[in-house]
Amino acid sequence: MAVEHPASPTIADKIYDKLFHNYVWKSIFRTGYPNTPRNQMLVVATNVFLHLHPTRIHRTHVKVTHTYCLGGLSFFMFLGLTVTGILLMFYYVPSVDRAYLDIQNIQTNVQFGQLMRNLHRWMAHAMVILVFLHMMRVFYTGAYKPPREFNWVVGVVLLVLTFLLSFTGYLLPWDQLAFWAITVGTNIAGSAPVLGPKSRFWLLGGLQVGPDALIRFYTLHVIGLPLLAAIFMAVHFWRIRRDGGLARPL
Amino acid sequence: MATAVVARPVARPQARARDEEVLVWPDLVFIEFIAALVFTITLFALASVMNAPLLDQANADVTPNPSKAPWYLLNLQELLLHMNAAMAGVIIPTIWLVIMGAFPYFDRDNDGQGAYFATENSVKITVVAGVIGIVGTWALILWDSGKIAFFLNDWFGLSGGDRLRFLENVRSFQSQVQWPDWASDIPYLPFNLKILASDAPGGPTEFQHIDFPGFIVEIAIPMLAMVALPTIMIYAMWRLGWVQTRRDALLALFSGFIGAYGVLTLAGTAFRGQGQELVFPWELKVSEGIPGQEAH
Numbered sequence: 072m073a074v075e076h077p078a079s080p081t082i083a084d085k086i087y088d089k090l091f092h093n094y095v096w097k098s099i100f101r102t103g104y105p106n107t108p109r110n111q112m113l114v115v116a117t118n119v120f121l122h123l124h125p126t127r128i129h130r131t132h133v134k135v136t137h138t139y140c141l142g143g144l145s146f147f148m149f150l151g152l153t154v155t156g157i158l159l160m161f162y163y164v165p166s167v168d169r170a171y172l173d174i175q176n177i178q179t180n181v182q183f184g185q186l187m188r189n190l191h192r193w194m195a196h197a198m199v200i201l202v203f204l205h206m207m208r209v210f211y212t213g214a215y216k217p218p219r220e221f222n223w224v225v226g227v228v229l230l231v232l233t234f235l236l237s238f239t240g241y242l243l244p245w246d247q248l249a250f251w252a253i254t255v256g257t258n259i260a261g262s263a264p265v266l267g268p269k270s271r272f273w274l275l276g277g278l279q280v281g282p283d284a285l286i287r288f289y290t291l292h293v294i295g296l297p298l299l300a301a302i303f304m305a306v307h308f309w310r311i312r313r314d315g316g317l318a319r320p321l
Numbered sequence: 322m323a324t325a326v327v328a329r330p331v332a333r334p335q336a337r338a339r340d341e342e343v344l345v346w347p348d349l350v351f352i353e354f355i356a357a358l359v360f361t362i363t364l365f366a367l368a369s370v371m372n373a374p375l376l377d378q379a380n381a382d383v384t385p386n387p388s389k390a391p392w393y394l395l396n397l398q399e400l401l402l403h404m405n406a407a408m409a410g411v412i413i414p415t416i417w418l419v420i421m422g423a424f425p426y427f428d429r430d431n432d433g434q435g436a437y438f439a440t441e442n443s444v445k446i447t448v449v450a451g452v453i454g455i456v457g458t459w460a461l462i463l464w465d466s467g468k469i470a471f472f473l474n475d476w477f478g479l480s481g482g483d484r485l486r487f488l489e490n491v492r493s494f495q496s497q498v499q500w501p502d503w504a505s506d507i508p509y510l511p512f513n514l515k516i517l518a519s520d521a522p523g524g525p526t527e528f529q530h531i532d533f534p535g536f537i538v539e540i541a542i543p544m545l546a547m548v549a550l551p552t553i554m555i556y557a558m559w560r561l562g563w564v565q566t567r568r569d570a571l572l573a574l575f576s577g578f579i580g581a582y583g584v585l586t587l588a589g590t591a592f593r594g595q596g597q598e599l600v601f602p603w604e605l606k607v608s609e610g611i612p613g614q615e616a617h
Contacts, residue, residue: 105347108344111344111345111347112344112346114346115344115345115346121345121346124349124350126344127343127344128342128344128349129338129341129342129343130341130342130343130348131341131435132349133352135352140353143353143356143357144356144357147357148360171379178375186365186369189372190364190365191373193368193371193373194364197360197364210575211437211447212436212437213433213439213568216428216429216430216434217425217429217431219425220426220429221425223422223424223425224422224425227422234393234394237391237393238394241391245378245379246374246376246377246378247379247383248374248376249379250381251384251385251388252388252390252391255388255389255390255394256390258410259390259394259397259398259410259411262406262411263410263412264412267407267411319436320435320436320439321431321434
């Protein structure tokens with residue numbers, strides 16, 4: 072039986088070898104470049120970010136028209152909002168004296184400040200829309216059915232958290248739009264029977280939108296609610312994996 | 322112990338069909354990358370041509386007219402115009418969120434799972450319920466704004482005169498019907514408070530009062546509309562043979578909700594002008610308000 076000898080390596084092979092099989096590369100990525108099925112599975116399984124995915128997936132689920140990537144894009148908006156939000160936090164102080172001036176300062180004196188603020192705002196709107204569309208997608212594909220019942224409930228909680236994240240951020244520019252929108256919004260909350268006035272007082276830290284409301288909304292917006300959302304997202308994503316990925320017809 | 326655990330039917334992940342699977346890298350990761358890229362570029366483009374709004378500095382003494390909540394809450398603000406504030410702003414949304422969260426516990430079989438409109442009649446139910454939600458909500462908004470009476474009167478010359486004035490909108494049940502005086506002032510005792518003699522310490526007893534006509538227009542009629550109309554719709558679809566399973570009923574309910582929710586958001590955002598009057602979007606103006614004077 073003839074033995075096949077491998078062809079002698081070309082320049083490209085040598086460069087590839089130098090780039091992806093060296094000591095430093097392997098210390099970071101463990102696997103080689105993902106150009107073989109084995110490496111492609113390993114890269115997904117060993118990378119902390121990629122391992123949100125399974126290594127293999129049913130072929131109907133890579134059809135864009137099945138999910139329209141709505142859930143993933145909602146998460147992507149969350150990440151983008153975190154990045155732009157942190158950048159805005161460098162310049163923004165949540166006090167009644169400074170908040171509005173800081174926003175003006177971000178828009179006029181900070182390099183790319185206006186762009187960051189715009190991105191943060193439009194991404195926030197996009198996230199609300201995407202999360203809602205994601206809910207519609209899950210409903211119309213019947214993906215809440217067993218064994219995914221509880222993940223649907225987690226999703227409803229995340230929808231509410233998205234609204235709250237957006238709502239708490241709305242006050243921060245401290246302009247007329249922000250002030251009166253939050254006044255109207257918290258008045259709605261305050262109309263609840265029994266708990267209403269008290270919960271409105273807790274939310275605002277007073278009887279009307281003022282300095283205490285600003286610091287409360289800020290704290291909830293930049294740490295309280297994102298943390299809570301991150302926990303629920305972790306549960307949401309974990310359960311997708313545990314329940315066997317996306318739902319498919321039986 | 323062990324048998325007790327095994328005996329219970331437990332929902333399990335579906336069996337895997339290996340030959341139907343593709344690798345996540347590259348097939349899925351590539352799509353995610355493209356989706357993220359498209360959104361990044363689109364949002365950067367949008368952010369470079371459209372600035373986030375920034376009005377004058379907040380001033381508690383100057384009320385803009387109309388004052389509006391963020392757009393995703395304008396559906397509630399729209400509801401608020403038609404009924405009791407606690408009901409529109411808190412009770413209805415809370416109940417709806419609980420109902421929605423309970424969907425999977427109501428509809429438990431696996432029919433129609435994992436594909437769009439996989440069950441019989443699902444497209445028909447979705448479209449018809451959605452249209453009913455849209456048209457029905459618009460009709461209710463127009464009626465309660467008195468616009469239907471206005472159109473009938475102004476465009477077709479049809480007037481019900483004073484006898485039918487109580488049908489003009491929901492509120493006119495209260496204002497245009499001759500209610501006896503006692504009806505708007507029915508005394509009752511809250512919870513388990515006892516009647517105290519006038520000379521008792523802490524006495525005399527303070528009665529609470531129910532405004533019965535007010536209760537009718539602010540709570541009873543809206544509640545009836547929100548419970549009865551979807552029920553009638555689903556019942557009718559059931560009698561027509563369209564709704565056969567719990568999934569079908571949920572499809573009708575959810576699609577009707579999407580239609581109504583969309584209309585409420587749109588009406589609250591684009592069709593509510595000064596004093597929350599119903600206007601066309603191109604007539605919508607915001608006045609900055611007069612210092613020291615509340616707009617509403």
